[in-house]
Amino acid sequence: MVRMMSPGLLRYMAGRLLRALLTVVGLVTIVFLLVRLIPGDPVEAILGDQAGPEEKAELRRALDLDRPVGEQYLSFLGNMADGSMGTSFRQPDRSVWSMMSDVLPYTIVLAIAALLVAWFVAIPLGTIAAAQAGKGWDKIASTVAVAGLAIPNIWLGPLLILAFGVKLRWLPLPGDDLAGPEALILPAITIGTALAAVLTRQTRAAMIEVLAQQYITAARARGVPSVPLLLRHALRNALLPVMTIGAAQLGALLSGTVVTEKIFERPGLGTLFLDAFFARDIPVVQGCVLIIAVIYVGVNLFVDLAYGLVDPRVRLS
Amino acid sequence: MSKVRARLRKTPLGLAIVIGFFVLGLIGPWVAPYDPLAIDLLHEYEPPSWTHLLGTGDNGIDILSALLHGARLAAIVGVVVVGVSVLIGTLLGTWAGYAGRLTDHAVTGIADLVQAFPAIVLNIAVLALVARPGLMHLIAALAVNGWVLYARLARAETLTLREREFVEAARALGIPTHQVLRRHVIPNLLGPLVIQATTGLGVVILAESTLSFLGLGPGKAVSWGALLDQGTSVLLRFPHVALFSGGAIALSVLGFNLTGDWLRDRLDPRFR
Numbered sequence: 001m002v003r004m005m006s007p008g009l010l011r012y013m014a015g016r017l018l019r020a021l022l023t024v025v026g027l028v029t030i031v032f033l034l035v036r037l038i039p040g041d042p043v044e045a046i047l048g049d050q051a052g053p054e055e056k057a058e059l060r061r062a063l064d065l066d067r068p069v070g071e072q073y074l075s076f077l078g079n080m081a082d083g084s085m086g087t088s089f090r091q092p093d094r095s096v097w098s099m100m101s102d103v104l105p106y107t108i109v110l111a112i113a114a115l116l117v118a119w120f121v122a123i124p125l126g127t128i129a130a131a132q133a134g135k136g137w138d139k140i141a142s143t144v145a146v147a148g149l150a151i152p153n154i155w156l157g158p159l160l161i162l163a164f165g166v167k168l169r170w171l172p173l174p175g176d177d178l179a180g181p182e183a184l185i186l187p188a189i190t191i192g193t194a195l196a197a198v199l200t201r202q203t204r205a206a207m208i209e210v211l212a213q214q215y216i217t218a219a220r221a222r223g224v225p226s227v228p229l230l231l232r233h234a235l236r237n238a239l240l241p242v243m244t245i246g247a248a249q250l251g252a253l254l255s256g257t258v259v260t261e262k263i264f265e266r267p268g269l270g271t272l273f274l275d276a277f278f279a280r281d282i283p284v285v286q287g288c289v290l291i292i293a294v295i296y297v298g299v300n301l302f303v304d305l306a307y308g309l310v311d312p313r314v315r316l317s
Numbered sequence: 318m319s320k321v322r323a324r325l326r327k328t329p330l331g332l333a334i335v336i337g338f339f340v341l342g343l344i345g346p347w348v349a350p351y352d353p354l355a356i357d358l359l360h361e362y363e364p365p366s367w368t369h370l371l372g373t374g375d376n377g378i379d380i381l382s383a384l385l386h387g388a389r390l391a392a393i394v395g396v397v398v399v400g401v402s403v404l405i406g407t408l409l410g411t412w413a414g415y416a417g418r419l420t421d422h423a424v425t426g427i428a429d430l431v432q433a434f435p436a437i438v439l440n441i442a443v444l445a446l447v448a449r450p451g452l453m454h455l456i457a458a459l460a461v462n463g464w465v466l467y468a469r470l471a472r473a474e475t476l477t478l479r480e481r482e483f484v485e486a487a488r489a490l491g492i493p494t495h496q497v498l499r500r501h502v503i504p505n506l507l508g509p510l511v512i513q514a515t516t517g518l519g520v521v522i523l524a525e526s527t528l529s530f531l532g533l534g535p536g537k538a539v540s541w542g543a544l545l546d547q548g549t550s551v552l553l554r555f556p557h558v559a560l561f562s563g564g565a566i567a568l569s570v571l572g573f574n575l576t577g578d579w580l581r582d583r584l585d586p587r588f589r
Contacts, residue, residue: 023433
């Protein structure tokens with residue numbers, strides 16, 4: 001491990017870390033600016049003309065709006081840096097971070113379950129499609145991929161509840177006890193379907209590319225049977241780009257949790273975010289947006305670093 | 318050969334859906350049999366029948382009429398958001414690609430930052446800044462990140478166009494930059510932009526539905542997403558509301574996706 005940390009690798013990792021850090025500062029700045037760029041009085045715009053003067057003063061204080069902009073920015077950065085991320089406007093005794101950390105595990109578990117569903121469907125389907133390119137299974141796989149992409153998750157969720165919760169009664173309905181892992185299945189499928197569609201296409205494309213390479217022809221010539229050839233020789237090399245979840249898919253995964261938590265009445269970051277939206281609890285809204293973006297940047301950074309370790313070519317580019 | 322035939326079979330479907338969507342968006346409210354907000358409590362949540370072809374929903378509203386009015390909202394939001402996004406994105410992207418250096422770094426940097434927020438999440442955050450979000454707020458919220466895709470595309474195309482002989486020749490003749498861009502660069506961007514915008518329409522329609530589904534849509538307007546939200550809350554007893562409204566969303570998105578693919582195959586020589 002230590003031997004692998006060459007100067008080139010270290011430079012690559014330091015560069016990526018610095019860039020991620022700068023990105024996070026940029027994200028914080030954008031979230032800070034969102035409220036400040038509202039024309040006129042932001043508090044008036046956010047709460048409407050029905051709000052009482054006390055409520056307005058409270059929000060003004062929660063957002064630090066009664067101080068000069070420079071000071072506001074510094075104190076905003078300070079709140080982010082010390083980990084509290086400010087205090088809730090509706091529950092002034094709670095820090096935004098404490099509210100988020102209570103529900104974050106639910107969302108992370110859901111996102112990972114959705115990712116597993118996507119892999120579980122996409123990798124076998126994409127492999128079979130590539131092995132039979134142009135034939136029956138390939139057509140089925142591409143139809144599934146098109147359908148999976150076209151069905152919006154706001155519709156898929158209710159359809160799944162109707163089929164597996166109401167008609168077949170196999171799985172729990174929204175609002176039922178969330179204790180068992182079976183309550184995770186339908187929400188995970190709801191988010192994972194679109195991702196599965198994208199990954200099926202990626203697996204298929206990667207496998208077709210690998211299968212055309214000479215070492216596969218050589219293995220085939222040596223008489224390696226087709227199943228071990230596919231799984232041991234080809235899939236291993238095709239899988240890396242597929243498992244490296246793309247940035248766009250990660251965004252879809254995170255947005256998917258917001259929608260799915262509402263459909264299935266699950267606690268989580270999305271539910272907290274929407275509740276904060278309707279209460280106009282702006283500090284919590286800001287915190288949720290920021291944490292979701294930071295998770296996104298963090299996962300991308302992790303993927304880049306892991307790639308740098310595994311594949312020396314990445315460090316040089 | 319079979320690919321060509323498959324494509325031919327697919328083409329009319331996607332395009333037919335898109336044309337149908339816009340026709341209904343245009344004339345929908347006039348041909349709707351009922352007022353989509355008319356309350357008829359005696360006939361709440363009735364299954365499809367001859368008097369109500371797609372049944373009734375919350376407060377006895379006629380679902381078919383609500384869907385027809387919803388098509389108008391989806392069409393308006395889709396066209397306006399995509400129009401504004403293409404305009405802003407093309408201007409910024411072309412400028413960044415042509416000017417290079419600091420301008421390019423600034424535009425690309427902002428685009429990267431905006432894209433680090435999942436689209437819907439940023440849309441919701443923007444809408445949270447308004448007490449009672451209306452149609453204009455919804456459009457603005459969707460355009461906040463809508464422009465990024467087109468800016469990237471315009472920038473990438475401009476970078477290659479900038480090095481082409483005809484652009485270089487125009488520059489050498491001393492034609493001012495804004496004219497070079499208007500006459501020689503931007504016209505050559507239109508093909509890729511149209512392809513992207515077609516798929517983009519589907520994305521915006523889905524985003525509008527999702528926001529309305531979450532309860533953040535424009536107040537009184539009839540929206541497919543809001544109807545699907547109502548349908549989901551009575552899903553166990555009256556599934557037809559969710560089935561029809563969700564089906565309308567899915568079909569439209571599918572139509573724009575298929576048409577975008579079809580246009581790309583036809584217009585972009587690289588995919589032939």
